Amino acid sequence: xxxxxxxxxxxxxxxxxxxxxxxxxxxxxxxxxxxxxxxxxxxxxxxxxxxxxxxxxxxxxxxxxxxxxxxxxxxxxxxxxxxxxxxxxxxxxxxxxxxxxxxxxxxxxxx
Amino acid sequence: xxxxxxxxxxxxxxxxxxxxxxxxxxxxxxxxxxxxxxxxxxxxxxxxxxxxxxxxxxxxxxxxxxxxxxxxxxxxxxxxxxxxxxxxxxxxxxxxxxxxxxxxxxxxxxxxxx
Numbered sequence: 732x733x734x735x736x737x738x739x740x741x742x743x744x745x746x747x748x749x750x751x752x753x754x755x756x757x758x759x760x761x762x763x764x765x766x767x768x769x770x771x772x773x774x775x776x777x778x779x780x781x782x783x784x785x786x787x788x789x790x791x792x793x794x795x796x797x798x799x800x801x802x803x804x805x806x807x808x809x810x811x812x813x814x815x816x817x818x819x820x821x822x823x824x825x826x827x828x829x830x831x832x833x834x835x836x837x838x839x840x841x842x
Numbered sequence: 843x844x845x846x847x848x849x850x851x852x853x854x855x856x857x858x859x860x861x862x863x864x865x866x867x868x869x870x871x872x873x874x875x876x877x878x879x880x881x882x883x884x885x886x887x888x889x890x891x892x893x894x895x896x897x898x899x900x901x902x903x904x905x906x907x908x909x910x911x912x913x914x915x916x917x918x919x920x921x922x923x924x925x926x927x928x929x930x931x932x933x934x935x936x937x938x939x940x941x942x943x944x945x946x947x948x949x950x951x952x953x954x955x956x
Contacts, residue, residue, distance in 0.1 A: 763942035774846075774933050774947030775885075782942055820885070828873055828892065828939055832885045 739818065741837045750808040752836045754821030759802060761823035765830070766795055766806045770817045778806070778819075808838075816840045844868070846948035848934050854954045860922040863951045866915055867936030875945060876909055876919050877933040885933075891917065892939055924955045 744750045756764070762783040767775035781788045781795045781804075788795050794807040804821050818837050822830040847866040855861060867874050875890040889899040891911045899909070906925070911917040921928055931952050935945040 765944050767947075772949070774935075774949045777944045777946060780942070780944055822945075824942065827898075828937070829887060829890065829898065830945060834884050 739835055739837045741839065743839045743841060744811050746811060746813060746840055746842050748811055750806075750811045750815070750838060750840075752806045752808075752819050752838065754804040754806075754833050754836075756802050756804060756821065756823040756833075757831070758823060758825045759799070760825045761831075763824040764795070764797060764804050765822045765824075766793075766804075767820045767822060767832075768815075768817045769820065769835070775820055811838075811840050813840045813842055846934055846936055846946055848932075848948035848951050850951060851949065852952045852954075854956065855924060856956050857925055858923045859955075860920065861924045861928075861953060861955075863919040863932050863934075863953070865917045865919070865934030865948060867917070867934070868946055869915065871936035871938055871946075872914070873937045873939045873945075874911060874917050875935040875937075876917070877935065877947075878930045879933060879950070880930045888919070924953075926955045929953055929955050 765780045766778045768778050769775045779790045779793050779795050781797050786797050792809045796805045816839050818835040820835045821833045824830050849864045873892050876888040879885045888901045889909045894911045909919045931950045933947050933950045935947045937943045937945040
């Protein structure tokens, strides 16, 4: 029979365009958030993090925005490149040392 | 700097066999996590250790699964006996416990149980 798996949201962008990947988190007590990038055959790779006392943080070509009012996190990638093609996960941490991961978004960059 | 190192990278074995997955965390990190990733369930936390002590093993699916951390630089995840539904990619991650720090992942062990 047909197997039912997670339905990953997908995003396709043209090379050079900006990408925005969104994530809704569940726990209003979460105080730390991370974006990970996972390429095929590899483990999740840390991209950028943000603490709950901030609403924006910038890295190299990436920006994370946090809206605690609606429990929403976004990752913006500037001038998207083919090497950015991957699955992107957000992760939230509330109490303790445990993270909860989203299901991921698959980003495809069209050359 | 060496990242989290997992071995083997791939394992194919027949059901009923014992499987042992190994992890070397980043030197100096005092928390270690074992995850399982499947298409059906995504990334699931199985167990995590703090200073070599298991803190939360509520994600371990069954008694067939066990994990140990005999010292700060080594951990194992064992499945005995293995079943086809255990087929997945198993990741190990490590981090600092203190304040908010990211977890750093190894490249995983792709396990196939026939």
